[in-house]
Amino acid sequence: MEKKKTKQFKIFRFNPKTDKRHYFDTFDVPYEAGMTVLQALNYIQRNLDGSLAYRSSCREGICGSCAMHINGKYCLACETQVIHVKGTVTIRPMAHLDIIKDLVVDMNPFFEKLKAIKPYLIPGDPDEGAERIQTQDERAYLNTLVDCILCGACYASCAVNGFDEDYLGPAALAKVNRFFMDSRDKADEQRLALVSDEHGVFRCHTLFNCQVVCPKNVNPTANIANLKRQIIARSLTVKFSKKGM
Amino acid sequence: MGNRGRNVGLAFHWYLQRITAIILMIGLFVHFYVIHFTIDRPITFEKVQARLLSPGWLIFDSILLIAVIYHALRGFYNVICDYNPRESVKKIVSWCLTVLGIFLIIYGIYILIPFTQVGGV
Amino acid sequence: MILSDVIVVGAGLAGLRAALELNRYNVKVAVVTKVHPVRSQSVAAKGGINAALGNHLRGKYDSAELHAFDTIKGSDYLADQKAVLTMTSQGIDRIYELEHWGTPFSRTEDGRIAQRPFGGADFPRTCYAEDKTGHVLLHTLYEQALKFEAASERAEMKIYDEWFVTRLIVDKGAAKGVVALNINTGDLEIFSGKAVIWATGGSGRVFGRTSNAYISTGWGMCVPFYEGVPLKDMEFIQFHPTELYTNNVLITEGARSEGGFLLNCKNERFLANYEDSVKAMEMAPRDIVARNMQREILAGRGIKGKYLHLDLRHLGKKKILECLPNMRMNAIHFAGVDPIDEPIPVIPGQHYTMGGLDVNIYAESKIKGFFAAGECACVSVHGANRLGGNSLLETVVFGKIAGESAAAYVKEGAIDDTSAAFLNAVLREEDEKISRLLASKHDERHAAINCELGEVMDASAGIFREAQFMNAALKKVKTLKERYTYIGSISPGRIANFDLLWAIQLKGSLDLAEIILQGALNRQESRGAQFRTDFPMRDDKNWLKHTIATLKHGSIHLSYSPVDLSLYKPKKRHY
Incomplete structure (x- = not known):
């Protein structure tokens, strides 16, 4: 089988109960054309690190759950194609709102x-x-x-x-x-x-x-x-x- | 969230800030042009006085002066407000800036007046 | 413990509509939902909401009775006919009410609510707002809910968002509240009330290829099922004809109703080649179009053998931008195709659960004080196949009815006689369950099981079903259930632990899968959305009846109940 290309994801992590300071975790995610950043997060959550927290629902850009900061811009993770992101995908939670855990903020x-x-x-x-x-x-x-x-x-x-x-x-x-x-x-x-x-x-x-x-x-x-x-x-x-x- | 309600003053000042900005845009251009390109170097007291003898220029300069001072001080106040000071601090700053502004305007006009009298200072 | 008169679970269209109705009757209501209200699946509904308003030029002679007939015919006569008539006749007022509350419907030239034709309907009666009807409806109801929430001084109406319900509390045969987990803090809490309204939506994620949101896991249907509320007609799963080939995002039926063509690899409108869709073509009901599409793909006439084309190019840029802007953006985002210039690659995929919690026309269930509305309920108004645009109508009509019924039930003197000791015992039990799950040292991951479940359901319980494959699938689901008991290595901690939530919900998906397969296997006929290759004909003599699934000593038991046929006699369906 052909080996899939991988993309590096650098994701903001913070659990107020256990961490004093936030930090970034990196994951390598296999991807192909058509994969969205939200699907990559799913892959990480299901297969690499179950503790990753983020909101998701409709996965088609209409429910508004998954707004986050991806490589310098706030956007919906579900509408962002992995192949359109250059280099490492750096993901941060939304600003001005308290962090509940990782990418989940208090709305x-x-x-x-x-x-x-x-x-x-x-x-x-x-x-x-x-x-x-x-x-x-x-x-x-x-x-x-x-x-x-x-x-x-x-x-x-x-x-x-x-x-x-x-x-x-x-x-x-x-x-x-x-x-x-x-x-x-x-x-x-x-x-x-x-x-x-x-x-x-x-x-x-x-x-x-x-x-x-x-x-x-x-x-x-x-x-x-x-x-x-x-x-x-x-x-x-x-x-x-x-x-x- | 605090009480929300109509604040006419705020709208007024916001609007005035835009109007003075337009005055500045046009006024500064004219001012710059007149000072740098229409008067032969060196600029002397007589040349300035000659221009200010016409009431049109006197009014122009006064308006420009008021616009500059209002725009600058209001801008400064807005910057202060962005740091979310307490209501009392805002009030004090606001009063200080108003007094300063009025003083600067009076002082500016006070300087302009002598030019208008032939024979001079 | 949070006290209220009525607990509404779920804050999509049906849940919010029920809550607003309760508020109107001055009944204290707590709305518990696992996602913020506007993140509910209802928001993704696109095409429209049906009602015989007669605003369209061709719709002048439309009526609630004709709407009911179309719905019943569409349902392949499995719908309960009086329930359908209730929905279609009350629907008209519900639409006007939504308009009064501020829904920005698209308009006709004379300023009335615009209507478009939809599959299986004789008249254009689908009211719409571009192609974001669900979005605008849900936001309107949310806005109304905020209005009354702001006005309620003692939490007469309060929305508890991001609370995950783990259990329905039934005491002495009556529903008395729910146990819910605060997702963001990890606290387990009891919501105690005199009645419970269930509005948790569908269960698309039992399948792999579905248009439903990630949240539609089916857990919501299972929680009351475990406490004795039967599930009805679960084998009837709607497959929507046009979902994006890439990731199954829905392409609205509106695209076909505005004039889109379905094409095979020879660029021909193949629906003309099938007897049951020859006249209506793209506007035949969803079950028929989806089935004929699947036949076309199986016959090797798909594009690259895998998908079909939905061609909108002839509609022109203006019409697409005006009527289908959201669909266009979805095609661009998820398939890299601009429908103005290229045809859209589409396939049929899971879309809607016609079955659900068994309730009657008043939204009442077998359990006293337990009401259900929306996709999670089965009245049944959709029977074996739902018409496009009827699901939104069902949510608002039966949401209101559920609210009315619950209000009457509370006012008629339902007493809150549940002892604190009982409630605390339930809470402790649930808490232990979660602790046990978190502490489990086994290494079976929910994601792996979920993935296999999706594959097996797609393969065997899809558009075409056959006994041998379903038997194998049933066996497979049972081994997956066995594996589920070894689920573990769940991320520790309770704050925003989504790993835990997925793991809990998987149990619901597995149980529903078994019920769907059992029901489909037992029903030896083809009706509506269920097509058995080994029994290709409809069999009214033996199978014109509802499937009722109940839980008996931990295993699933099927029985049957009659269909209300008081208005129209079953006939063969042709479009």
């Missing part, structure tokens, strides 16, 4: 911020009978906005989240804009008020990190910019079309 702060922005539709009219009417154009504004899978890659990549732990972060702010842009949502003022404080949109330094890493092309930076624009326009009592985005 609670991330979700707490999501909860803080009222992430649900606030309709103006009571819901009765059939569906509300929304034109295709109105729906088209939401096209990438609703694609967020809450993986947290943007949150980990954002420098502002690093030094301001109260900063809402790209995902939550983009979610605000998702509802703000929804023609069925009637809580514009409320939503803008929620994000116009010093840990909200004006904290954003427009670094574009979130835009670069987002695996679903949600582009949180543009969403945050739209919210800023709307807040300014409203305080100047200028009528500013939502279409501007």
Whole structure:
């Protein structure tokens, strides 16, 4: 049988119960075209070191479990092909979040911020009978906005989240804009008020990190910019079309 | 998470920071051009005075001065804020910078005024 | 100990929908889930959710009855017909409700919910949001759950995510809660309540080649099974026609409904050559398309003899980007193929478990206070073959019904009379089980067994089944079960010990495999998704009945129960 090529994986390890400091373990994983980094992690966990901890679920880039730092960039392990990674594959957990074990981080702060922005539709009219009417154009504004899978890659990549732990972060702010842009949502003022404080949109330094890493092309930076624009326009009592985005 | 709510001041300052940035972009270019390419070397007091005798230039320079000072100090304040100081520290810094800014603006204009009087200082 | 009125296990669409319903009835609910709600398998559903809204131009004369008929015909008449009608008629309101909660459905030109045609349906009635319907639905329900969680001051509604349920607590014939392991801390805890709603999803990972998430191990179905809840119709496994050849990621049925062609190596639309799919072609139900695809591959007309092509190129870039963006990205990521320029390599693969925990139309089971909904349950509305777009509908309709039933059960005075001593004994027992597993010095690894299990199930319980192979497979599964008793060398410690979780769940996969094989072997006919090469005809006289699997003294026992045929008489299926 043909001997398979192997790739070296350098993986961040830390178990708060037994380790004083984090360290890196290296593993050699046989691979072929089509193998993803997540499958390589599975291989390591099943065959080389059972104690390796990482989250995984759908393995097709829609559940958002496996965001991690792979060779300099936050991405989904399941969508990253091993053959596309040059040299040793170095994997770190997401930043700004406490480490539970190895690549598993405590996502609670991330979700707490999501909860803080009222992430649900606030309709103006009571819901009765059939569906509300929304034109295709109105729906088209939401096209990438609703694609967020809450993986947290943007949150980990954002420098502002690093030094301001109260900063809402790209995902939550983009979610605000998702509802703000929804023609069925009637809580514009409320939503803008929620994000116009010093840990909200004006904290954003427009670094574009979130835009670069987002695996679903949600582009949180543009969403945050739209919210800023709307807040300014409203305080100047200028009528500013939502279409501007 | 603390209370979240509308902060009009923040939006205002953010907006002003952008406006002053535009003023600086245009103003600094004009300033640079005028000083370095339109006045024959060496620059003398008379040449400067001649320019500032026109009220247009006086207003231009004053606006540029205010924009520079606001933009710089607000930027400095934002840098401080990124280190998450306590509310009290922020307040003190904010007051100090405001006082410093007002002082610098008054002082700057105070220096500009004498140029406008023929015969000079 | 965590106290609540009702414990909901699983936070996919069915679990969250049930929790929201309980919240509406002011019943205190704790949702226990082994992954964060939006990581559930529901999120990967793509094509859409069926309901006879009649928004499509060709759907004007659609009705819940016609939807029910299509579903029953699709099920090869094994579905319980009144249950189907319940689902199709309540489904319409459920869709509107989802829209009111904020689901961003795609829209028709006049601004209504857009609908597309789907396999086995006479009218276009599959509501969709591009090709991410499951994603937007799950996020909408999660958002609603957050809304009510934020509003509940005394944890009237609380989601406990990353808690792995190890046992259902049954006391004096009634469900009283669950034992769960906090994955991140390793603490074992009792969730005590008056009723339990089960919504743990499917069991695709019993097979090797499946479109299901890693988490769909089947453990969820087995936990109540061990406590006496029967499993129904487990031999009916749906094989989805179009999964990526490389890693079985699902290519939505929407790709065919938007006009995609299935081609063999001669570039011909081979479905025209088969009697049962000659008219509907790509839009025949999944069992028929998958079977004919497999026949084509077996006849050596596959590309490189291994897979077939799904060709979308003629749809054009605009339509693909508009209607199937997620599918396109999956093809690019996992097969290196852009459907705009090249056909997609596809094969049929495991996709859905039609069977499940035996419940009635009110989501009630044999055990008092135990309710189940969604893929883990079998009402049965899918019978021997599910139509695309009906699974999402089932989750929200029966999720709500389970919530209603549990609320009524609690309000009618279900009492919490379980003694603390009993609960503590259960907790101790579970704790010891885990300790024993962790301390085991044997060297059998779960990964090896799991891998072999997948291979044997793919080979013998797939699209085509035959007695001799299934007998051999059954023997093999039994040796694997024997080997499982020597499982060991599990990574120590309890914090985020995924090694331990995989090892525990493997037991469920093995038991389900045996039930599936037993059921398939016993059922000497071909119906819906089950095709026996040795019994190729449907046999309504002997086999128009549900298979019921129960546990008797540690071994699996099969019995049968009648099908509700009150609405339509069984006829031969042609599409």
